[in-house]
Amino acid sequence: MKGSSLPFDGTPEQEARLRAKLDELKNKQGALMPAMQYAQELYGYLPFEVQSIISEELNVPLSEVYGVATFYSQFSLYPKGKYQIGICLGTACYVNGSQAVYEKLQQLLGISSGECTEDKLFSLDATRCVGCCGMAPVMTVNGEVYGKVTPDAVEAILAKYHQRG
């Protein structure tokens, strides 16, 4: 089973909230995905420990939970950075040069899509269309949108978040 090598640091409060939610969803048809979406929002990712709780409470085999977690790109087995960077590789952005921006990001951060920097400050995801094609190419940092980004502009954007720490 794939998963993060970073230690799991979930709190008892988080677990109590998760179990309460699972109790509520238990008797609903097709509850697994809503449960996992809730858990991911709570923990930021779906480590083995969390998948086990879901499996146990919903009475779904762990293999099935893991199967769903790895099928959908929004479920992550790895933690996300404090600043989550998304670079849009949708068609409109791509034809306007987002690939070059993506390469620059990888080079500067030393990570590729889906990964998190060691200091847990940045994580990088190549995303599908985020819907602001009028501003292509587009990158996002924690949902904040930067439009008409050039490879040269990337360093300054990252510096802003480095400063905030």
Place this chain on the structure above:
Amino acid sequence: MDIARLKQIREETFKSVGNRATHADNAGMNFDRQVLVCGSTGCASNNSQKIRRRFAELVAEKGLERVHVGQTGCFGLCAAGPVVVVYPDGTFYSHVTLDDVDEIVESHLVNNVEVERLLYVDADGKTKPFNEIESYCRQLRHALRNCGVIDPENIDEYIARDGYFALYKALSEMSRDEVIDVVTDSGLRGRGGAGFLTGRKWKFTKEAQGDKKYVCCNADEGDPGAFMDRSVLEGDPHCVIEAMAIAAYAVGADQGYVYVRAEYPIAVERLDIAIRQARDYGLLGDNIFGTGFRFDLEIRLGAGAFVCGEETALMTSIEGRRGEPRPRPPFPAEKGLFGKPTLLNNVETYANIAQIILHGAESYNTIGTERSKGTKVFALGGKIKNTGLVEIPMGTPLKEIIYDIGGGIPNGKKFKAAQTGGPSGGCIPASLQDIPIDYESLSSIGSMMGSGGLIVLDEDNCMVDIAKFYLQFTVDESCGKCTPCRIGTRRLYEMLCKVTEGKATLEDLDKMEQLCYYIKDNSLCGLGQSAPNPVLSTLRYFREEYIAHVVEHRCPAGVCKALLRYEIDPAKCKGCTLCARNCPAQAISGTVREPHSIDANKCLKCGICASKCKFGAIKKV
């Protein structure tokens, strides 16, 4: 909720909404002026929410009681965003920033003088009211009739535009068969891409035997560059709810699901608000309009899997499993969600229903072409001036969409091709720009209607690279269940890589074509069956570009890196050293005031030198 109350709400709210879009004067209206700010994703990511709040603050501060500030869904001209429209003047402000708000309030709202510098300038260089702008005049807004007009978070404004009257009509005046007949006669076909006759689908589901039936809405809009469904949900969520209730009545269902992409937070939020409002008004739930009909809706979020746009995969995903498609038959109409008969339509299809029920089949089937009725919404993107959302009658020629509505190609570049149907579709070359846009014409030239993404490409785009881009998408998104798609698309992608690296032979092109047909014929679901289309259509219309890569090891558009070389023109180079100082690989050498040169072995082909050169001396060859 009864009909008297519904009429009362319509009458009262009409005083606020009535003269939007119609540009009528203020007689009988609640407000002298209305400031409408677009709250859809495109404009919202450009601060439009803050802009609206600032308007509201200032209007309150200045005591402008007869001025209303509201939000709407997408106006369509996303490239001009953030967009602000002032009624009844119809003033269209584009690229508004937070700093501009004070000026608009002071000048326009207080002193009645439009802020000239912020007015949208049309293609002819003139500023004009919203409804006279060229790209709007040529559209026919049917599915989008409320987008940009009403506040999507206010059910009363929807009712003021005849909302929920179609549901009342269906429940109280029409039999289930009559509803289905009207939808069938309208000629409406599925807007998700395949174009199956909607009324027939409803009929199959009605006739299916089952103790429980479901109605589902496919809002898992995954085509890169397509945002029609998102805009409908963000701008007019109630029209989808109303249509699903009508469909549920017709087929005999009492429970519905809307499956939405999780990447559409604003759409999800608005839909959630709309469902709660409809429940509060008794328009969802038990005994709707006192007819004994019961229907309720639930939202289910996708989790980022393109294949879940395929109907059987979508239902598997709602059931909470890996979204893998299954073979058909049995079709969902017989055995769908949780094994029960299920009706599934996409957002845009539903968006047309209420109007068809209210105004009859003829109101719809008189628009469009012989076999493609009504209108179609397209998301225009790529190398086009007016990036945004347009709705046109079926049969409109492609060139009208690109030049008259889209405003043409920016920076004086040449139109090369239009891509429709996303990863399942194909490219329409410039030579076929007179083609009318309808289901049949598009499939006859090897493309498809798809859900409505329309990406415009210019001379700087390499068609092999575009085909490779879409293939990479399908490789990533193939669910892995069937071999032709899982392995076939990967092999096809590798062959395309060989072409873009100049390592392929002419024989490879033939092999590629063969593999394309093999994947098409043998894949389990629509994703695999249509995955080779981008390759086949570019091979068909741009074969000479493939041949240039293979035989001459040259990328005519200058995109494919492996085939590129940068050269300095000694006649133009002034020896300013700027390129050499910026080269990350120290591949440029030369003395000051002497022409420089690039060492091809060191060059990374990043293009920084060319973008820095002030004399245009560095060229891609």
